[in-house]
Amino acid sequence: MFWIILWISVVIFILVEGILIFSIARYRERPGMPNPFQRHGNMTLELIWTVIPTLVLFVILFFTIRGLLQVAPENEPAPTAAQPRIEVTAIGHQWWWEFHYPNYNVTTADTLEVPVNATIHVNLFSNNVIHSFWVPALTGKTDLVPGHENKKWFVAEKEGTYLGICAEYCGTQHANMRFNVKVVSSDAFKSWMSTQQQAAVSPTDSLAQKGQELFKNQCASCHGIVGVNVKQYYDTQKECTDAPGGKANGTPECQLGPNLTHFGSRSLIAGGVLDNNADKCNPNNPNLLQECNLAKWLKDPQGVKPGNDMAIGELTNDQIQQLVAYLEGLK
Ligand code: HEC
Ligand SMILES: [Cu+2]
Structure with missing residues (x-):
């Protein structure tokens, strides 16, 4: 959609600027010239410069609606053996992210670790101000609104570490409210999780x-x-x-x-x-x-x-x- 709109704009820009520059050069005032012909209320011209922009906007509208349908949320898939469902609550603090895994009874911060190809169901919770959960490479923005339970889901298809940020201004350190989504194999996730579930080790030295x-x-x-x-x-x-x-x-x-x-x-x-x-x-x-x-x-x-x-x-x-x-x- 970006490229389509860009190219339409480029064509219009070159056309309009071209006519403008041509007119400035060709019809510029010369010594002894009379006043130019004064035109007013020309129906044909009025129609042309109303109809053409209308048509252009309809073309853009068509691609916009198509884009909206492409990104519209689908229903969360039912969990299967190949695509299990991992539930996590993302809690927005001023100014850091906490991640609670209710089915594993684990709480961590800053990094949301998830298995690849699983449905990650995220409950979004804030008890302070509005934040917004955004992982550009994996999923769009959804707000965390105090007193209102929002949720979302996404599937990460490739292992790796993805940057997430808070996308709703929430105070002076809003820009330092980042997190990572670390996508790992399902075996790596299981072993990470079993470590997380243990109490802290007692120091020996x-x-x-x-x-x-x-x-x-x-x-x-x-x-x-x-x-x-x-x-x-x-x-x-x-x-x-x-x-x-x-x-x-x-x-x-x-x-x-x-x-x-x-x-x-x-x-x-x-x-x-x-x-x-x-x-x-x-x-x-x-x-x-x-x-x-x-x-x-x-x-x-x-x-x-x-x-x-x-x-x-x-x-x-x-x-x-x-x-x-x-x-x-x-x-
Ligand atoms: C008054 C409450 C308070 C006290 C006392 C406190 N902290 Fe913190 N600590 C915080 C908060 C809040 C954050 C998160 C700040 C942020 O990211 O905006 C934090 C962050 C941290 C982090 C980073 C954790 C992470 O996962 O990102 C570490 C490590 C830490 N504190 C260690 C300590 C240690 C060690 C002490 C004792 C000397 C201590 N804190 C005392 C409130 C406190
Ligand atoms: Cu925030």
Whole structure:
């Protein structure tokens, strides 16, 4: 449709500009010329320049309607052995994405991992402002509207990692509200899922153990780690509602920040504002604070992503080293 409209416009542009330039040159005023003939109310001309644009617009209308029918949503296919159905709730926060898999009781953030050739049924939930779920290479935009349950479905036919973004302005860090859709084989999905379902590993080295203590003291009010400060994954769609019975942010069932149980296996930090470059995050790296993005984040979350909800006091470099050792070990 784009190319058709473009070519129609190119033809009209060349025609109109051509006549204009020709007239400017051919009929320009010369010394001693009389006033030109004044024409008014010519029926033939009026008809020509009304009918031609009308016809052009009808041609465009035809291709527009054809395009609309091509992209109109079909009904969600019934699940089969070859094309199973994976249900996930995408929860829009200011400003990061949480993904809850109700049938597996798993909650993660920043990356939506799904099997190839499956029907991905996405429930869209927000309890704050309107966001919009958009993965340009896989599926169109659908809004997350507080108090209104939207849903959508899509099928990814090729393995790979696809960029997703929030497509509805939702506050100052709206542009840093990205996510990945990681499409993997169904076997890889199963093994990823069985890891995700386990509680976090207990750290064995002393640096990471100190990191865990720090986490319990300074981070557990906003972040959940299964096996440390929360018993199981929580479903913020159910828990963090404004409705009666819904819990306030900060209760164990409804944390303000992302669930970190398997943070070390994730590839993005805080809505994709940084990559989780774990290879640079060996706690013995002498340039940890310059090279490891997790360390940068912990050093100054407000500098990296101004206005975000992670407001913490300053950590010492030793504390950052301990937290990096602990969190990157949570594979
Ligand atoms: C006041 C609540 C709060 C406290 C306390 C807090 N955080 Fe956060 N944290 C957040 C929020 C909210 C985000 C997401 C910010 C965003 O992306 O906009 C976040 C993001 C993160 C992320 C990125 C996670 C991801 O999946 O992208 C890490 C890692 C993290 N915090 C670690 C910590 C550590 C370690 C501490 C303790 C020193 C801590 N946080 C204390 C609220 C908090
Ligand atoms: Cu948003």
